[in-house]
Amino acid sequence: MLEADxxxxxxxxxxxxxxTLRLDEARGILTFDGEALEQPEEWPLPELRLLRDQPEGxxxxxxxxxxxxxxxxxxxxxxxxxxxxxxxALRHAAPNLTRRDIHKGxxxxxxxxxxxxxxxxxxxxxxxxxxxxxxLAYIMPREREVQFGRAxxxxxxxxxxxxxxxxxxxxxxxxxAALAKMQSRLTEGPDMEYDLDIKVLDHEMVNAFAAPxxxxxxVRGLLDKATSADAVAGVLAHEIGHVENRDATIGALRSAGSxxxxxxxxxxxxxxxxxxxxxxxxxxxxxxxxxEIRADDFAxxxxxxxDVSSEGLATFFDYILxxxxxxxxxxxxxxxxxxxxxxAGKSRAHAATQPDTSSVLSEAEWAxxxxxxD
Amino acid sequence: MSSPNDIQGQYRGTRGELFPLAIGVALLTLVTxxxxxxxxxxxxRKYIWSSTVGDGDAFEYTGTGLEKFLGxxxxxxxLAIYLGxxxxxxxxxxxxxxxxxxxxxxxxxxTGILYLNIFxxxxxxxxxxxxxRRYKMARTRWRGVRFGMEKGAWxxxxxxxxxxxxxxxxxxxxxxxxxxxLEKYMADRSYFGDARFEQNGKxxxxxxxxxxxxxxxxxLVGGVAIGGASQSESxxxxxxxxxxxxxMVGFVYYRVHAFxxxxxxxxxxxxxTFTATPTTGEVIKIYIIGTLVMxxxxxxxxAIGGALFAAMMSMAPMGNIGLVGVFAVVLYVIVLVLLGxxxxxxxxxxxxxxxxxxxxxxNADALNDIRQRASETGVDxxxxxxxxDIGGAI
Numbered sequence: 007m008l009e010a011d012x013x014x015x016x017x018x019x020x021x022x023x024x025x026t027l028r029l030d031e032a033r034g035i036l037t038f039d040g041e042a043l044e045q046p047e048e049w050p051l052p053e054l055r056l057l058r059d060q061p062e063g064x065x066x067x068x069x070x071x072x073x074x075x076x077x078x079x080x081x082x083x084x085x086x087x088x089x090x091x092x093x094x095a096l097r098h099a100a101p102n103l104t105r106r107d108i109h110k111g112x113x114x115x116x117x118x119x120x121x122x123x124x125x126x127x128x129x130x131x132x133x134x135x136x137x138x139x140x141x142l143a144y145i146m147p148r149e150r151e152v153q154f155g156r157a158x159x160x161x162x163x164x165x166x167x168x169x170x171x172x173x174x175x176x177x178x179x180x181x182x183a184a185l186a187k188m189q190s191r192l193t194e195g196p197d198m199e200y201d202l203d204i205k206v207l208d209h210e211m212v213n214a215f216a217a218p219x220x221x222x223x224x225v226r227g228l229l230d231k232a233t234s235a236d237a238v239a240g241v242l243a244h245e246i247g248h249v250e251n252r253d254a255t256i257g258a259l260r261s262a263g264s265x266x267x268x269x270x271x272x273x274x275x276x277x278x279x280x281x282x283x284x285x286x287x288x289x290x291x292x293x294x295x296x297x298e299i300r301a302d303d304f305a306x307x308x309x310x311x312x313d314v315s316s317e318g319l320a321t322f323f324d325y326i327l328x329x330x331x332x333x334x335x336x337x338x339x340x341x342x343x344x345x346x347x348x349x350a351g352k353s354r355a356h357a358a359t360q361p362d363t364s365s366v367l368s369e370a371e372w373a374x375x376x377x378x379x380d
Numbered sequence: 381m382s383s384p385n386d387i388q389g390q391y392r393g394t395r396g397e398l399f400p401l402a403i404g405v406a407l408l409t410l411v412t413x414x415x416x417x418x419x420x421x422x423x424x425r426k427y428i429w430s431s432t433v434g435d436g437d438a439f440e441y442t443g444t445g446l447e448k449f450l451g452x453x454x455x456x457x458x459l460a461i462y463l464g465x466x467x468x469x470x471x472x473x474x475x476x477x478x479x480x481x482x483x484x485x486x487x488x489x490x491t492g493i494l495y496l497n498i499f500x501x502x503x504x505x506x507x508x509x510x511x512x513r514r515y516k517m518a519r520t521r522w523r524g525v526r527f528g529m530e531k532g533a534w535x536x537x538x539x540x541x542x543x544x545x546x547x548x549x550x551x552x553x554x555x556x557x558x559x560x561x562l563e564k565y566m567a568d569r570s571y572f573g574d575a576r577f578e579q580n581g582k583x584x585x586x587x588x589x590x591x592x593x594x595x596x597x598x599x600l601v602g603g604v605a606i607g608g609a610s611q612s613e614s615x616x617x618x619x620x621x622x623x624x625x626x627x628m629v630g631f632v633y634y635r636v637h638a639f640x641x642x643x644x645x646x647x648x649x650x651x652x653t654f655t656a657t658p659t660t661g662e663v664i665k666i667y668i669i670g671t672l673v674m675x676x677x678x679x680x681x682x683a684i685g686g687a688l689f690a691a692m693m694s695m696a697p698m699g700n701i702g703l704v705g706v707f708a709v710v711l712y713v714i715v716l717v718l719l720g721x722x723x724x725x726x727x728x729x730x731x732x733x734x735x736x737x738x739x740x741x742x743n744a745d746a747l748n749d750i751r752q753r754a755s756e757t758g759v760d761x762x763x764x765x766x767x768x769d770i771g772g773a774i
Contacts, residue, residue, distance in 0.1 A: 013437060015524030020573055021748040022437070022523060057440060059401070059426035061392045067430070067438055076755055077519070078442045084524040086437060116450065123453040130460045135468065142472045150476050157481035157490045170484070263468030265497060270463075270767050271456050272414065 010089030014038060014047070017082025027087055031099050038085065054100040055080060055107070064088045068096070071107055079107040127271060131264060131289060139259035143252045151255055152219035158254070159217045166209045166225070176206040176226065181378025184371040188235070191366055192243050195311025196304075200249050204242070208379040214241050216248035218255040226379050231325060235367040235375065236318025240305055240353070244319070247304025253297045260293065295344055302349060306356045315363040316353045323350035387741040391733035392438075393431030395725050401427055402721035410713065418452065418766070419445030428729070429520065432736055435744065443519035443761065451515075451761030459504070459767055467497040501768070506540035507533045508764035510566070517570060518756040526753050530569040539565060552597075556586035556638075563642055573750040575649030581641060589637035592630030599623035632667075633660045639735070649750060655740040662734050670726035674719060681718070685711045 008029040013022055025040035025047075036054060039046040053071045060066060065088045069080035076082070087093060097103060143151075167174050189204055200220030212227040222245045224238070232238045248254060268289075269282045309316045327346040357363075367375065405420030422445040429441035474493030480486040510533040517529040543558035560583035567579035603619020636658050643656035685708075692704050741747075 015437075017524045018752045019748070020523040020525040020750040020752075022435070057426070057430060059423050060430040060438070061394065061397055061427065063392050063394075065392070065433070065436070065438060067440065077444055077447060082524055082752060084440070084521075088436075112446070116446070119450055119453050123457050126457045127460050130464050134461075135464050138465065138468060142468065146472070147476065150478075153479065153481055154475050154490075157479075157487060160481055160487065259468055259472060262471035262494075262497065263464045265467055267460050267464060270459060270769075 008092055008095050010087055010092035012038065012085055012087035012089070012092075014040065014043070015084045017084070025085075027085070027089075027092060029092065029095055029099060036085075036096070036100075049085070051096075051100040052102055054096065054103055055105070056097075056100075056103045058104075058106075064090060064093075066093050071102070071105075079109065127267075131267065132292070135260055135263045136256070136293065139256045139263065140252075142259050143255040146255065148219065151252075152221070154258070155217040155219035155221040155254070158258075159221050159223060162215070162217075162223065163207065166207055166211065174207040174209060176208050176379035178374070178378045178380055180374035181206070181376075181380075184367055184375040185378065187371060188239055188242060188366055188375070191312045191314065192239060192246060192308050196250075196308055198246075198250065202246065202249065206378050214245050216245040216254055218252070218258065220249050222246070222249065229376050229378070233321050233325075234318050234365070235372040236315055236365055237322040237325075238318075238375070239312075239314050239366040240309060240316060240319025240322055243305035243308040244301045246308065247301035248297065250304060251297065251300055253301070257293070257297075261290075264289075298344055302344075302352070306353065310356070310360060312366070313360070313363050314366045315357050315360055317357040318366075320350045320353035320357060323347075323353060383742075385742065385744055387435045387744045389736040389739040389741075390433040391431055391736045392433055393428060393729055393733065395729070398424075398427060398729055399721055399725045402724045403717060406717040406720055410717065415449070416445075418448035421445075422448065424724070428732060432732075434522065434741065437523050440521040441519055442521060443515070448761045448763070448766065451763030452766045453763070455763030455767040459764070462504075463497075463500055466500040470496040470500060503537045503541065504764065505768055505770060506537035508762070508768050508770060509540075510536040512762035512765035512770070513566060515762045522572070523747065524752070525573040525750060526755070528571045528753050528756060529566070530571075532565070532569050536562070536565055555593075556590050557583045559583075559638065560586055560642075567642070567646060571753060572648055573753050575652070575750045578647045578650070579642065579645065580647065581645030585641055586638055589634050589641060590630075592626065592633045594630075596623055596626030596628075596630040599626055629660070629664065632663050636660045636663060643739070649746060651743055651746045653742045655742065656735070657738045657740075658735050659738075663731060666730045666734065667727060670723070670730070673726050674722045677718065677722065678715060681711070681715050 010027045012025050012027045014025045015022060021042070023040045023042045025038040025043065027036060027038045029036055031051075034051045036049045036051060037046050038049075049068075049070050055069050055071050057067045057069060065086060067084055067086040069078070069084055071079060072081045073079070087096075163174060164170055185204060185206065189202060193202065202220050202222060204222045204224065206224045206226060206229070208226050210227045210230075211225045212231050213225040214223065214228055216222050222242070224242065224245075228241065229238060232241075268285050272282050272285065305319060306316055309319065323346045327350060330346060365372075401423060405416070405423060408416040409420050422441070422443055425441045425443065429439040432439040471493065474496045477489070477493065479489040481490070514529040514531075514533070517527040520527040540562060543554075543561055547555050547558045560581075564579040567577050570577040599619060600623025603623055604616050607613070607616030607619055637660075639658060640656050643654045647653055689704065689708065692707065
């Protein structure tokens with residue numbers, strides 16, 4: 007019978023017991039005895055486990071498998087041995103030495119916890135935070151919202167100008183008068199909650215945006231590219247829709263709430279940053295697409311009441327479609343705006359239902375508006 | 381000094397074993413999109429713990445990857461709810477503060493409002509630090525007996541913020557006080573079996589360890605100020621460089637000597653004492669050699685990668701530009717994985733080994749009287765630290 011020296015810790019105290027190990031393969035047990043032990047211990051070989059990820063070099067620590075609450079599924083006692091022959095023999099004789107024991111029902115427990123976590127986080131991102139952002143946007147004092155919107159506009163202004171001094175605001179009086187006329191035709195119909203503050207910035211970018219608190223910016227490039235005053239009116243009506251729906255304020259509150267959540271969930275690993283960017287884009291896409299559709303609906307209603315044809319808005323979507331056509335096709339779920347083709351079609355279909363329409367501005371006024379930055 | 385009743389720490393881990401383990405763990409983490417990291421961290425800890433030996437008996441790390449993963453799930457749900465709501469409310473409250481958006485000061489105020497969410501995070505970071513340490517203790521055993529730590533994460537968080545503010549308000553002068561009190565808070569709540577650790581000593585004694593931090597800072601600030609006043613760029617440059625290096629060495633010196641002092645004034649069960657004799661020079665040597673080895677390997681990879689890249693660019697028709705991109709990404713990932721594994725093998729492990737092999741336990745016979753402590757149930761592992769990404773590789 008193979009014999010070797012070893013150390014034994016009984017698991018109830020830190021006292022160290024010198025023991026002599028004997029491998030009894032016939033009975034399938036490892037027995038050990040020492041001065042301090044009341045009687046020889048017998049460990050059945052099938053229950054013997056080797057602790058994982060130990061360094062080589064001769065010393066090995068063993069434990070005994072038990073079913074229980076302990077995180078390791080080992081009895082608290084430990085046995086260590088530095089005898090190469092004994093360790094080699096044990097590796098050969100103990101059949102489950104390196105088996106990984108797992109508590110019963112672990113799979114189900116893990117699946118349940120994963121499901122709860124996924125549902126909770128999706129509910130947070132897609133239901134609770136947007137609802138909370140909307141409620142907060144509606145209780146925010148108007149003057150504070152306007153103040154925040156001004157700050158946003160200023161940042162955009164500086165971004166377009168490239169410095170803090172240049173004032174890009176267009177001030178041609180005839181142009182401003184045309185703009186005012188367009189605004190009043192669009193806002194006569196619907197009940198407006200906000201006092202609008204619309205300005206044109208002198209920059210080649212084709213864009214328009216709505217900031218919190220009723221502030222709308224049209225960038226000159228949009229006027230240059232627009233084929234008619236009705237097209238500009240359509241875009242403006244869409245932005246007024248964003249203002250009335252408080253989309254900018256809600257969006258800012260929502261992104262403040264969800265800041266850092268995704269990078270926390272996805273964690274820090276190689277390529278993780280990329281995954282976070284993609285996921286954040288997907289989420290913001292799902293929010294903004296809804297907001298865009300609602301703003302489109304608002305625009306169609308406003309145009310309808312103002313007796314302005316929504317054909318102009320349709321031509322603007324045609325233009326965007328044409329611009330998109332130059333790049334690779336973006337799948338709908340990756341694009342922050344609904345597909346332009348569908349939006350153009352919807353506007354065009356709406357235009358067909360409008361009985362009497364008149365252009366939002368006269369030819370002369372339209373020319374004035376186009377030269378608002380001169 | 382050495383008596384038969386002393387136990388000197390030993391470290392048995394080798395580069396040859398840890399390196400393949402670290403590479404394997406990093407690759408598995410990569411292909412599982414980060415999920416394996418909980419199991420990977422567990423395996424590395426198991427290796428390092430079981431390489432740590434006192435009187436021939438290895439430490440044991442009994443944490444599991446699964447409990448870390450489940451703890452992480454609990455933590456991210458709790459954090460998502462807490463942070464989502466608190467961050468949004470802080471931002472909302474900030475927006476209700478009056479500022480003039482047409483002035484730079486007003487815009488600065490807005491930027492400040494955007495960073496308000498840091499206040500939501502800070503208490504949690506300290507909370508998570510204590511929880512992570514407590515988990516590590518609860519999952520460490522030696523001679524078959526568990527280490528452990530009492531609950532007290534919120535108390536630690538409150539004290540950390542208090543002492544942190546005190547340190548900031550005194551421009552760092554009371555840093556040793558904060559460090560001492562927080563270490564004592566943790567040490568006094570720590571156990572080996574049923575025996576409690578106790579941290580004695582005085583916080584003012586840490587000023588000796590901190591002296592090079594203050595000298596380095598004085599050289600840096602004083603030199604640059606005098607150089608700036610006398611418009612001497614060379615003086616500013618020299619003072620800046622000397623002060624910076626002094627400060628860096630001073631950090632290591634502080635870590636090493638604070639560790640020595642704290643160990644010398646710590647007792648276990650009232651009768652077991654400790655001596656730690658790590659040296660600043662050895663730690664800096666490990667760091668320099670490790671950095672040089674890593675730098676050399678990266679240089680070789682950069683050279684090979686650059687040459688292959690140039691060859692591919694010249695040979696490949698323009699249509700194969702995607703292939704070159706894939707190659708670049710693969711190379712980047714290889715370097716990232718290698719760097720992580722090398723940092724562990726050439727810097728972390730030797731530093732740990734140095735601290736362990738210079739650590740002595742006195743009156744070791746008293747260990748025989750220490751009894752087992754009950755198993756810690758219902759721990760959420762170190763999920764909060766994982767979610768907030770604090771605590772590092774091990």
